[in-house]
Amino acid sequence: MEHNTVTQMRFSGFGGQGVVLSSIIFADTLTKQGYNVVQTQSYGIEARGGASRGEILFGKEEINYLKVVSPDILLALSQESCDKYVKDISPEGIVICDSFYIEKLPEINKKQLFAAPLTKIALDELGNDLFTNILALGFINGITNLVSQKNLEEAVLARVPERYYEANRKALQRGYEEAAKLKVN
Amino acid sequence: MAKYELLQGNQACALGALKAGVEFCAGYPITPASEVMEILAEKLPETGGRFIQMEDEIAGMGAIIGASVMGKKVLTPTSGPGFDLKQENLAFAAMAEIPCVVVNVQRSGPSTGGATISAQGDLMQAKYGTSGDSPRIVLYPNSVKEIYGTTITAFNLAEKYMTPVILLMDETIGHMRENVCLDEFDNVEIINRKFPDVAPENYHPYEPDETGIVKLAPFANGKGYRYVINGMHHTIDGMPSLTPENIYKTISRINDKVERYKEDIWQWEEQQTEDADIIIFAAGCVSRSASEAVKQLRAAGHKVGLFRPISIWPFPDEPLAKAIKNAKMVLVAEMNRGQLIHKVKEIATDNLKVVPLNIYDGTVIMPEHIIQSIKEAAK
Numbered sequence: 001m002e003h004n005t006v007t008q009m010r011f012s013g014f015g016g017q018g019v020v021l022s023s024i025i026f027a028d029t030l031t032k033q034g035y036n037v038v039q040t041q042s043y044g045i046e047a048r049g050g051a052s053r054g055e056i057l058f059g060k061e062e063i064n065y066l067k068v069v070s071p072d073i074l075l076a077l078s079q080e081s082c083d084k085y086v087k088d089i090s091p092e093g094i095v096i097c098d099s100f101y102i103e104k105l106p107e108i109n110k111k112q113l114f115a116a117p118l119t120k121i122a123l124d125e126l127g128n129d130l131f132t133n134i135l136a137l138g139f140i141n142g143i144t145n146l147v148s149q150k151n152l153e154e155a156v157l158a159r160v161p162e163r164y165y166e167a168n169r170k171a172l173q174r175g176y177e178e179a180a181k182l183k184v185n
Numbered sequence: 186m187a188k189y190e191l192l193q194g195n196q197a198c199a200l201g202a203l204k205a206g207v208e209f210c211a212g213y214p215i216t217p218a219s220e221v222m223e224i225l226a227e228k229l230p231e232t233g234g235r236f237i238q239m240e241d242e243i244a245g246m247g248a249i250i251g252a253s254v255m256g257k258k259v260l261t262p263t264s265g266p267g268f269d270l271k272q273e274n275l276a277f278a279a280m281a282e283i284p285c286v287v288v289n290v291q292r293s294g295p296s297t298g299g300a301t302i303s304a305q306g307d308l309m310q311a312k313y314g315t316s317g318d319s320p321r322i323v324l325y326p327n328s329v330k331e332i333y334g335t336t337i338t339a340f341n342l343a344e345k346y347m348t349p350v351i352l353l354m355d356e357t358i359g360h361m362r363e364n365v366c367l368d369e370f371d372n373v374e375i376i377n378r379k380f381p382d383v384a385p386e387n388y389h390p391y392e393p394d395e396t397g398i399v400k401l402a403p404f405a406n407g408k409g410y411r412y413v414i415n416g417m418h419h420t421i422d423g424m425p426s427l428t429p430e431n432i433y434k435t436i437s438r439i440n441d442k443v444e445r446y447k448e449d450i451w452q453w454e455e456q457q458t459e460d461a462d463i464i465i466f467a468a469g470c471v472s473r474s475a476s477e478a479v480k481q482l483r484a485a486g487h488k489v490g491l492f493r494p495i496s497i498w499p500f501p502d503e504p505l506a507k508a509i510k511n512a513k514m515v516l517v518a519e520m521n522r523g524q525l526i527h528k529v530k531e532i533a534t535d536n537l538k539v540v541p542l543n544i545y546d547g548t549v550i551m552p553e554h555i556i557q558s559i560k561e562a563a564k
Contacts, residue, residue, distance in 0.1 A: 024191070024362065031191040031364040039191065039362040042301075064477035066357055066470055066549050 006059040007146075008068040011136075012085050013077030013098075015052045018133030021159065022075075023054025026137060028155040029147045030058045038063045051081040073144060075136055077118070082106060096140055098132065114143050116178045126171055134160075134168045135175040142179020149176060187366040194359040195220035197329045198262070198288060198352065199228065200367075201336030206375055207286075208234045208257040211248035213241050213267060216300040217356040218290035221262035242267035246274035246287070253283045254414060256378075256403025258340055262288040264356075265307060266297060268314070275349055276315035277416045279439060282391070282399050284343035284378060286336070288352045290359040291469075293547055302547040303356040305469055305520040311351045312498040318436055320443035322450055323351040323498035327472045329363040334370060335495065341376040342450060346442055347399050353497070355520075357470040357549055385409035391435075392421035397442045443499055451504060452495035457483065458508045461490030463559055466505070466529055467518045468494050470549060475518060477552035482559065489559065497525065506532045516559055518542040518550050538562070 009026070011019040020041040027039035035058040042053045055068040070090040076082035077098045086095055086106040094112045097105060100119035116139060122132040134156055141152055153172055160168050192200070198221050202210075210225040226236040235252075239245040242263060249259035263271060268289045278285050289311065293302035307314075311323045322342050326335040336352055343350040381388050381400045390412045393399045402410035413423035418432045443450065454472075456479055458464055463482075467475040472493040482489040492508045492515075494501050509515055515537060517526040523541050533539050540562040544550050 027362055027364075028191050031189050034189070035364065037191060037362070037364045040357075040360065062476075063363075064473045064480070065552070066361065066473055067551070069551070 005061050006057050006063055006065060007073070008071045008090070009056040009058075009073045009075075010053055010068050010071040010085060010088075011055070011075045012051055012053040012081035013075075014080065015050065017052070017077045018130070019052055019075070019077060020054035022133040022137050023056055025134075025155045025159050026140070026147070026152070027056050027058075028158065029152045030056065032151050032155065033147055035059060036061065036063050038066065040067060051078070051084050053081070053085075073140065075140060077101060077132065077136065079104065094143070096136070096143060098136070114139075114179070114182060116182070118175065118178075121174060121178065122171065125174060126167055128167075131167055131171040134171040138172040138175025138177075139179050140175075142176040143182070187368055189364045189366045191362050192329050192333075192365050193220060193362045194329045194332050194354060195290065196224055197333040197365065198336050198354070198359070199224035201333040202260050202286070202340065203228055203232065204333070204370060204373065205337040205340035206258050206377070207260050207340065209236075209249060209252035209259045210234070210261065211237045211239050211252070211259075212245035212261040212263060213239055215242070215264045215267045217292055217359050218262040218264045218267075218288060220359075221288055221290070225260070242270035243274065246271040249285050250274055250278050250283050253278075253285050254401075254404050256406070258284075258344070260286040260288060260340075262290065264290050264292045264300075265294040268307060268310065272314045276317065276319055278349040279315070279319035279321070280317075280416050280435070281414045282347040282401065282439060283349070283414070284347050285349050286339045286343055286352060287349060288336075288354065290354040290356060292356050293545075299547060301356060301360075303470065303520065303549055304545060304547065305355060305471070305524070306545070307353065308468070308497060308519075308521065308524040311353055318440055320348055320440045321351060321498050322346070322348060322443060323353055323496065324452070325353045325468050325495060325497050327358065327469055327493065327495075329358065329361060330365040330367070331495075332358065333365070333367055334373075337370065337373055337375070338452075341374065344376050344378040345398070346446060346450075347378065347401065348439070348443065353469070355470040381410055385411070388412070389421035390423055391419060391438075393438070397438065397445055447499040450496055450499055451501040453501045453504050454491070454493040454495060455508055456491040456493075458490035458492060458512075460488055461512055462488045463514045463516065463563070464490045464492050464509050464512045465516050465518060465555060465559075466492050466525070468497055468525065471518050471520060474550050474552045475555055478555035478559070481552060482556060487559075494525075500525075500528050502528070502532050505529070509533065509537060512537060514538040514540060514562060516540045516542055516555065516562065518555055518558070520550055521545055
C-alpha cells in the first residue's frame with residue numbers, strides 16, 4: 001500500500017451488521033492520528049437487506065476523491081458483499097472475511113486473504129453478534145496495524161453506549177488477538 | 186496545537202449556524218438534510234434558542250420568516266421536494282426583505298427522485314424558483330470545513346443585506362465525514378442586522394438610507410417602531426401600493442442591493458488558471474474531483490486549471506471572464522443536464538470552446554470522467 005498516497009478502505013456487509021459505524025470509528029481513529037480522512041456510506045434501499053457499506057479514504061495529502069474506487073482493504077461480513085466487491089480491490093489489496101457468513105471464500109492470492117469466523121466468535125464469546133463490527137475492527141487492525149490499538153479503543157468507546165463499554169473493549173481485543181493467531185500460523 | 190475532529194457535512198452546517206448565532210430553526214425532516222435539523226433540535230434549547238418541527242415544509246419556511254420578523258436569526262434545512270414547497274415563502278422573504286437562511290442539501294430530482302442520491306439539479310431553481318424578479322444569494326461549499334465557514338457567511342450576508350440566503354449543498358458532502366480543524370473560526374466576524382437609527386415618528390421601514398439596505402426593526406421592539414410587512418408592492422411604510430413608481434422602486438431596490446454589493450458577496454476559488462489553456466468549471470462536490478483532475482493533468486504536462494464559484498448567485502461573471510480570458514477551452518462539469526454552463530456561455534468569447542460534462546445517473550463525477558472528457562474534447 002506504500003505506493004498509494006491515499007489508502008482506500010471499504011467495510012461491507014448486510015444492513016444491520018454495523019459496517020457504517022465501524023467505518024466511522026476507524027475514521028475517527030485515523031483523524032486522531034493526524035491523517036486526512038474522508039468517510040462515506042451507502043444508504044437507503046440498496047442498504048436494507050442488501051450489501052451495505054461504509055468507506056474511508058485516508059492519507060497525508062489533501063483528499064479529493066469522494067468515493068472509494070478500488071479498496072486497498074476490503075472487509076466483507078457477508079457472502080453477497082464479498083462477491084460484489086472483491087473484484088474492485090487494488091492489485092495488492094487485502095480482503096478480510098467473516099468466514100461464518102462467507103462459506104465461499106474469494107479465489108485470490110492467499111497472501112491477500114484473511115478470514116476468521118468473526119460472527120461466531122461474537123456469538124460464542126460475547127453472547128451477541130451485534131459485537132461483530134467492533135470485533136472486526138480489532139481484526140483489521142491486528143492484520144494491518146494502521147492505527148494504535150489504544151486510540152482505536154478510545155474511538156470505539158466514544159461511539160457506543162456506556163453500558164456496552166466492557167463488551168466492546170473485549171470484542172476489540174478479541175478481534176486483534178484473532179489476527180495475531182493468523183500471523184503465527 | 187490544532188485540534189482535528191471528524192465531522193459530517195450536515196453536522197458542520199448545524200455547528201456553523203450555532204457559531205453564527207442562529208436562534209430559531211423550524212422545518213420538516215427530509216433526507217439528505219435531516220441531520221442539520223436533528224442537531225439544531227438538540228442544541229438550540231441549550232443556547233436559549235427554539236426549534237419547532239412543523240407540519241410541513243411550507244410551514245417550516247413560514248415559521249422562520251415569522252421568527253426573523255421578530256428579530257431572530259433563523260434557518261430551515263431542506264432538500265429538493267421541500268425546496269419546491271418553500272419557494273412561495275422564499276419569494277415573500279425576498280420581497281419583504283426578511284433575512285433568513287435556507288439550506289438545501291440537494292438530492293436527485295425532480296419530485297421525490299432519490300432521497301440519498303447525489304445530484305446538482307437545483308442550481309438554477311435556487312435563483313429562479315420563484316415568480317417575479319427577486320434576488321438570491323446562493324453559496325455552494327465543497328468540503329465539510331467549508332460548509333462550516335459558508336454557513337456563518339450565509340447568516341452574515343442575510344443580516345447584512347436583508348435578504349434570504351440559500352446554502353446549497355450536495356448529498357455527497359452533506360453526508361460525508363472529514364477531519365477538520367475549526368480553530369481559524371474562533372474569532373470569525375459575526376454580523377447582525379442594523380436597528381433603525383431614526384426616531385419612531387420619522388421611521389419609514391422601506392426607505393433605506395444611501396447604503397440601499399433597509400433597517401427593519403424587530404416586531405414587538407417595545408420602542409414604538411410599528412409598521413406593516415407586505416408581499417404586495419409596497420410604499421416606504423410597507424403599505425400596499427400598485428403605482429408604477431412604487432412597483433419600479435420595490436423591484437429595483439430588492440434586486441439592486443445584491444447587484445450593488447456583488448463584489449462583497451462573490452466568493453470563488455481558482456487553481457492554476459494563470460497559464461491554463463484548459464479550465465475546468467465546477468462547483469460543489471464536482472470541484473473536488475476537478476482539483477484532482479488538475480493535479481493529474483498538470484503532472485502529465487497539460488496546462489489545466491480550475492475555476493470554482495463558491496457564490497453561484499450572484500454569479501461571479503467578472504472573475505470568471507478574467508480567469509478564462511486566455512484559455513482555449515472550458516469544460517463545465519455538472520451533475521445535471523447542463524445548468525451553470527449557460528452562465529459560462531454568456532461570458533465566453535467566440536474563440537473559446539465551452540464543453541459540457543453532464544452526469545446525472547446518481548453517481549458522482551470522478552476525476553477520471555473529467556480527464557477523459559478533456560482528452561476527447563482536445564482531440
